[in-house]
Amino acid sequence: MILASFKQNKSLGCSEGRYPVKRHLVGSAAGVALALVLTGCGKGGSSGGADADGKTIRFVAAKYDDDTQPYWENLIKDFEAENPGYQVELEVVDWEQIDSKVKTYTQTGQQPDVLNYNKFSDFARDDLIHRAKDVVSPKVLDDFLPIFADQAQYEGVQYGLPFISSARLFFYNKDIFDKAGISEPPSSWAEVEDAAEKVKKAGDIPLGLPLGAEEAQAEFSIWAMNNGGGWTDKSGQWAVDQRANVETLDFLQKLTKAGLTQPNPEATNRKDVFNQFAQGKIGMINGAVFMRKGFIDTVDKKLNYGVAPLPSKDGTTHNTLGVQDYLVAFKKDEDKNREAVNKFLDFFYQKKNASKFLSTEGFLSVTKSAGDALSADSAYYKPFVDALSGARFAPTGNPNWATVEGAVKQRIGTAVSSAEPEEVLSEIQKTAEKDG
């Protein structure tokens, strides 16, 4: 509850511009305390909980874009038509708010029955969610591609249900490259630097480097994994401050200081540089599979761009960052909700439904069946699907990852501007070693 009211206090609707004027301010400390809280807005009413018969479930979905809500509304309509008596209450939440919302729900015991989220393992650690095999049929369980199912395990048991995936590849603007006299996309870091110098001379922004809070962990991870670095060592222990990571930041700092990136990478969010790339203002960028649907096609369908493997330090092996989101099913009193949840999840994972979500949102499949259904339109998606087979993921199976990710988002950008890479990384390492 305090979280709810605290959140409400700080939430954006409550502004310092609106002051309830209180006359009884002057005087006692009690008066002051009163004003303190009164000016902080009150808490709204709470939403209704689950029903008694277990046939109505609550589903909280993350908002990928404007097509998300209509997709789920249609799916739920079909589901309810096919399963009379069952009902799904939908709530679509923006990614910006979903963290605070989920925490508030958990703390106040109002968890949804099904949640679409980018983490699962701390729920599993706290024994809040069902195991995967308890909420989907064996057929669905078998249908998950192993690489994603493996990333959905906590202590050897699969809890998360892979939902969508994305892969990152290197995007470059062919027109800008032509203008700068570059014929091939860079493969090694030295070539990136070289190409960036040429683009800069030709008058464009060479490299988009988004190290602002939005997705800094992904951007850093892409560069680090292509230098042999990463979040953990071989034994799975946190190794954020390892040598290879320091070198990676040194390199990125060098590019920044030489003016080979957009101004102020530490304050630039991913969506800003993706947009600028779509507008043809940036020469090259670590792009994502949803670039085309989410950014390029909405701005300039004719943008002349190419897609290449992510450049690596030595230019020989190229790693790809894989990202997946999950569905998780929360435990509710005495498993009453399990049958309804099971029905709903099995319904979603039907080939036509799952693949429709992927094509609606421009993501990659996590199941064999939906992947087969999507083979049309493959010219653009094929390199991403191929790259996924060897992709590296963030350690989402570690419950502490959420905390580490938060620390990285806040801190890593400063390493290319004001702070020393080594200090920044060791600060994050300290956070990682703390208990969740």
Add this chain to the structure above:
Amino acid sequence: MSVQDVTARIVGAEEDRTPAAPERGSRRPRPARRLRALEPLLWLGPALVLILAVVVWPVVEMVRTSLMDISSTGLTRGFAGGANYTELFAEPDLPGVVLRTLIWVVGVVTVTITVSLGLAQLLNARFPGRRLVRWALIVPWAASVLMTALTWRWMLNNFYGVVNRVLMDVGILDKPVNWLADPVQSFAWMMAVAVFVSLPFTAFVILSGLGTIPAEVYEAARLDGAGPVRTYLGVTLPLLRPSLLVAAIINVINVFNSFPVIWAMTRGGPGFSTDTTTTYMYKLAFDNQDVGESAAMAVVNFALILLVVLVYLRVVRHREETG
């Protein structure tokens, strides 16, 4: 505690009044007197219940949460003692954040009140179109602070921002500046925006204060030969003291707790370099995934602001007594 509960209790409290109703015509003096002694409680009851529910209870909950061990999922795992506080005070970024909060509060409130004094004087003067100007001043107040902050973020953007455009056209800058990327610059800009959104309220409080100063006092001052400066310092300002007090305290509280301006413009970044305790508190909960430590920060925040306001009141009262 939901709103419904509160109303339910208020209704309950009102129902209690019914047995007291026939008391007026009652012949039995003793119980009647006893009931009459309870009467104030009936009138105060709803307000007391409201205060307990809306004010005291959240504070108690906040303190309680700060003593709990809360998992990153939001699940309460048990009593943590002072661990959250130890962790909070060990944060290397905390001193900078607290210092910045002080600069933020003192800076924004001082500038706001100074400018508002002038604005209020202007609005108090008689001139054609005064009503229109008064209405215009309300606009930044009526607009959502978040909207204002977002608008300013776009105006300060280094690619598309109108601020850079204008400064370059005028010839002050020869290339765009990324205002919100530099900690010092962005903090200054955000303080300016915070002043902007605080002005209307403050100006109107002072304006209403100006309205309460009787014309005779000014007349007396004029007869005594006081010039405009002397009149302002000797008559207007002292008589504005109650309004200034209210304006200052409410501004301190609101500016201290100000979240949307900073969050929308820099999100406290880069790093923690433009955070105040309020945004830092949010980051502790939702970036560091530590609700307990965040609640500890909230308690410290609460204590700090209580302290600031009490000290302020003490100083003002002291001056009143000596001056």
